[in-house]
Amino acid sequence: MLVTKTPGTALTSINETMLNAFDAFNEYKKVLPEQKAIFLETIANEIEALGDTLINKASEETNLPAARLTGERARTTMQLRMFAAMVREGSWVEASIDTSIPDRYPVPKSDIRKMLIPLGPVIVFGASNFPFAYSTAGGDTASALAAGCSVVVKAHPAHAETSIMVYEAIKTSIKKCGMPSNVFQHVNDEGFETGKALVQHPATAAVGFTGSFSGGKALYDYAFERKNPIPVFSEMGSINPVIFFPDTLEKNSEELVKMYAGSVTLGMGQFCTNPGLMIAIESDALNIFLENLSEEVSKFIPSKMLHEGIQQAYIEKMEKALSQKGVTLIKKSTYQSNGIKTLPAIASVSGETFLKNPTLHEEVFGPYSLMVKCKDVNELKEVWQSVAGQLTTSLMGTDKDFNDHKELIEIAPAIAGRINFNNPPTGVEVCPSMVHGGPFPATTDSRYTAVGINGVKRWVRPICFQNCPEYLLPEELKNKNPRKIMRLINNQHSNGDVE
Amino acid sequence: MLVTKTPGTALTSINETMLNAFDAFNEYKKVLPEQKAIFLETIANEIEALGDTLINKASEETNLPAARLTGERARTTMQLRMFAAMVREGSWVEASIDTSIPDRYPVPKSDIRKMLIPLGPVIVFGASNFPFAYSTAGGDTASALAAGCSVVVKAHPAHAETSIMVYEAIKTSIKKCGMPSNVFQHVNDEGFETGKALVQHPATAAVGFTGSFSGGKALYDYAFERKNPIPVFSEMGSINPVIFFPDTLEKNSEELVKMYAGSVTLGMGQFCTNPGLMIAIESDALNIFLENLSEEVSKFIPSKMLHEGIQQAYIEKMEKALSQKGVTLIKKSTYQSNGIKTLPAIASVSGETFLKNPTLHEEVFGPYSLMVKCKDVNELKEVWQSVAGQLTTSLMGTDKDFNDHKELIEIAPAIAGRINFNNPPTGVEVCPSMVHGGPFPATTDSRYTAVGINGVKRWVRPICFQNCPEYLLPEELKNKNPRKIMRLINNQHSNGDVE
Known part of the structure; x- marks a missing residue:
């Protein structure tokens, strides 16, 4: 050019x-x-x-x-x-x-x-x-x-x-x-x-x-x-769905509440990996988890968000989400101080309703998370697959859960760039194996x-050089490789010279 | 999805x-x-x-x-x-x-x-x-x-x-x-x-x-x-410009004529790497090269092109190119037989005219090639840089040429996916180091x-798996690497197991 x-x-x-x-x-x-x-x-x-x-x-x-x-x-x-x-x-x-x-x-x-x-x-x-x-x-x-x-x-x-x-x-x-x-x-x-x-x-x-x-x-x-x-x-950004399997909800509820509450409120939820969506199968254990999660989240002391525009957008988007038919706010934070109105919230909705309403699939940038209660594993699968491309999706489960749902877990790679097991989705490790990307609309190129x-x-x-003089x-x-970089020489990995 | x-x-x-x-x-x-x-x-x-x-x-x-x-x-x-x-x-x-x-x-x-x-x-x-x-x-x-x-x-x-x-x-x-x-x-x-x-x-x-x-x-x-x-x-596809440097035109004219005539007529020029453009500095040696190249190309026995549409397009596009102001047809093939009208041709134009006329930058799919005669090295540089993204660009030169024009050669990577030295641009080697691609419009993603x-x-x-159970x-x-594939383990290349 x-x-x-x-x-x-x-x-x-x-x-x-x-x-x-x-x-x-x-x-x-x-x-x-x-x-x-x-x-x-x-x-x-x-x-x-x-x-x-x-x-x-x-x-x-x-x-x-x-x-x-x-x-x-x-x-x-x-x-x-x-x-x-x-x-x-x-x-x-x-x-x-x-x-x-x-x-x-x-x-x-x-x-x-x-x-x-x-x-x-x-x-x-x-x-x-x-x-x-x-x-x-x-x-x-x-x-x-x-x-x-x-x-x-x-x-x-x-x-x-x-x-x-x-x-x-x-x-x-x-x-x-x-x-x-x-x-x-x-x-x-x-x-x-x-x-x-x-x-x-x-x-x-x-x-x-x-x-x-x-x-x-x-x-x-x-x-x-x-x-x-x-x-x-x-x-x-994305809503980063987190699946909660039945056995872990029975056995590790308290630990999950702590981990999830921490992740959803971290930095006032202002991360692209913030978990905006939870998916689980209806059960008593799920209800208990949700109650305790809302309780824990409501104790969180909110702070100002990044700027006025983001604050306003959070309030508006959350209110819009909560006003959708079939959405239940579990518990509202009662925190009141120096005019901060951006309160964290946990809500729930049925799988059937979620599948029908695209508004519920939209990101609410901030400390808000929606639990989708599914009637069975098939509905859970359908809900999970209905979300658009994600940066990350997480699986919370025991070994029993993972062995019981191997076929379900196979879906995960189609959904996100990072598949996360029993870890909070927030906290992106900077290392060679990290993928912070994912199918559209998480990014423009997966x-x-x-x-x-x-x-x-x-x-x-x-770029390739054909028949190029060494100099x-x-x-x-060049033939000599003084820095010992890894190269492919005649299709073999080598950090040596060209002989 | x-x-x-x-x-x-x-x-x-x-x-x-x-x-x-x-x-x-x-x-x-x-x-x-x-x-x-x-x-x-x-x-x-x-x-x-x-x-x-x-x-x-x-x-x-x-x-x-x-x-x-x-x-x-x-x-x-x-x-x-x-x-x-x-x-x-x-x-x-x-x-x-x-x-x-x-x-x-x-x-x-x-x-x-x-x-x-x-x-x-x-x-x-x-x-x-x-x-x-x-x-x-x-x-x-x-x-x-x-x-x-x-x-x-x-x-x-x-x-x-x-x-x-x-x-x-x-x-x-x-x-x-x-x-x-x-x-x-x-x-x-x-x-x-x-x-x-x-x-x-x-x-x-x-x-x-x-x-x-x-x-x-x-x-x-x-x-x-x-x-x-x-x-x-x-x-x-692209027009794949070939630079001819002065010293090689003086010393290797005959060899270059053979190589280039073979490349431009190969398969009736129906390759995306067919050389449609030559660039050189005006000289007596260049004129001799062009005469001999045209002579050699005119001896080529043409055959039918791939289909009627491509045949027609070749004739029309070549005629359009040849009718442009300042374009000279060096020698027309006189071959006549069984109605084949798709004859190879070599033409020339001045650098100044080429720079002004975008029609001359367009691909003529077939055995046609245009020589741009530049008044000096600066014009050659300008002409080379004026073409759009290319699959390949070639440099024909002696060691003296390459040493005399090191700064010019540095431009090549910006132009194409493959930089070719004293080789015909046609004949894409299928090997791990091959790049058959290039900046837009050669491809949609360089x-x-x-x-x-x-x-x-x-x-x-x-895709990455975070905290994923081995099974x-x-x-x-997995930790074991029975196939001995090359992996990056904690940022070190290794074909061994994870310890």
Whole structure:
């Protein structure tokens, strides 16, 4: 693609930003792995160096408590260092080498060597509920920079000043590490048109988003409208159904109440993995569990939600859900203090009613959860399968439960990106095996994850070199393999040289 | 997703086909790797067992000579056996295991295990120019069956009877191997609405296509219109620019003429990797090369193209290209026989004119190639960068050329999926390192390849199991690793057991 330097008319500054991002990409993609790793680590250090000032600002802007934000900052810097380690180690490029067979009959076989290369400038849309870990220097940015892409962050207006502070830390790191100055840029604009212009600019190569369905789907649509469509990974949340099997409800009710109440109220339910739906078969044990769960949840001391819009949406969406025919509020929290009206709630509905009413399938972003009481295992199966694509689905059961319902459990992979056993769905572990993704509408492409080192795969594509002179090959594809990266050589895994 | 068994009104048979495909998928995904491998190998055997009858039928329908079709059949059965070997070996599932750390502070780490699983029913649209290797049992079908997906092939009307013969071979294999009877289905319908209905059916999980831009983009659009968009990999061809550097034009002119003339006329130019564009800097050596190339190409004895529509399109598109201002036909083939009017041709144009006229950037499917004569290296760079996304781009040069133009060569990866050095662009090697893909509009997603074992990645998504009891885990994720597949265990490559 040829990106010309003719400034746009309507959105000149976006045009300039993207042309800068394109130039920076062309420099940055040549930066050696060790330098890239140090750059990512420096960003982590610079964020830490902001100390309490950063935590206080974020707390002021998001209403999140300092302890939570301190934990999130640790996750953010950990992610940056994880990607630094991945880049330094090097096997992530999936190098593959097929050597030539000049005397093959009937035609000689050429030498062919493949690896992953960065796509180009990536636009990252920060999330409101993760001011650090899914925003300015969050997972999307870290993985894109690790891939070798330049990044333009569209800051979330709900924590714009926090975003600027993190941006300053990245700017300092760019200077300290001698990186191209526009390898990371920051756009602070509430305008809806800005996001659209960023996604549709010819120099833009990919988009990362974490947030609502309406926001994520809009960006996906903008990208589709382009002359050359580009990949958009939008993580758009879900209701994350949790199945409670009969035997565990009999035997572990108390423990389940504690775990579930903790998960549904964690961070005022402001997680994309928050469990919004429970599914179980009617029984006395289920009723007891529900009573105790509601009791436990009602004791929870609520706090302010992220911002006014989210607070209002929670109240409205919960009221809408509770007003649906057949929905019973088990117990309402009686907590009253400093005007906080966003109270957690547990409700229930019959399987039959749930299946008929699509409103009950919608996410209520906040500490609300609906129990679907099914008349039998067939109805449970039907209810579970009726939900749209999910980030995660959980199974609470004893070994007896799992052995009694093996066929039912086989459904789980079709529903979500992560299948969770006797663990709360909240608390996404950052590790290579994590899948934080799932079928549409949980994300726009179930083939990718937003968490863990595999998040890098959203921003890269394979390229192969045929009959390429050794001296023109990228380091990862040369015969010698001094970094001992894992490669596929003539279809065999090897961290050695090509002989 | 819940796929209900209520038959459609307008397209009942498509609805039935897709519901069958969905049911078959749910059985087939449970088939063990060894059985799946035998199934793929049986298809290869059954296709071979059709012997000359198949070759003769295909030759009758496509005008392709028997020798070419015999080679293509060998490639097709080789691909099926290659995917069988991949499935049998097992590492392709990218298993990754992070073991638990119960005493981690402040929160315990859960056991998390990830692998790739099949997406669901895949629709494959056969290509007209590859009646075997990119059609009924071609690369898309083989990779989708290897992934564990059920497949519905929409046969290409230009070789419908060939397609039915291959379908019968697959049906026999299904019976012999005891596979779900609808794991592969065949739709023979010229209707445009049929393709749309297949792509938009709720049970459809992904689409593979090889053909024209208009066809591939239409399917991409249909998939986007769905309530839940699905991945479409359309390989839509390109003009595959070939750069000729000055020193090699001086020294290796004769050899280059032979190689290029062979590549541009191979199979009457009916390959998506056919070189439609040459780029070089003006010189006497270039003029001599062009004269000799045209002479060589004019000696080529043309044959009938695949079908009437392609023949007509070639004549029209070439005439349109040749009628553009500034385009010079170097030499016209004088070949005359049995009414074949699809003659190969070499033309030239200046860099300046090429840059101004988008018509000259369009693919002319057939044995036609345009040389862009640039006034200097900067114009060559501009011309090269002005073309849209390509499957492949080639560099013809001596070591002196490559050393003189290192900065220029750095552009290549942005242009195509495969960078080719002193090799003809035609002749796509089927091996793990092959990338047959490229930026839009060469394909709809540059992150995938249609050729080689990595083609399987179009049809799979990662899923992770958190805190899952050992007895519920898929074989590939259990502690014991009897097949010795390569896995990532706590971020280290290993083909051993989890300790």
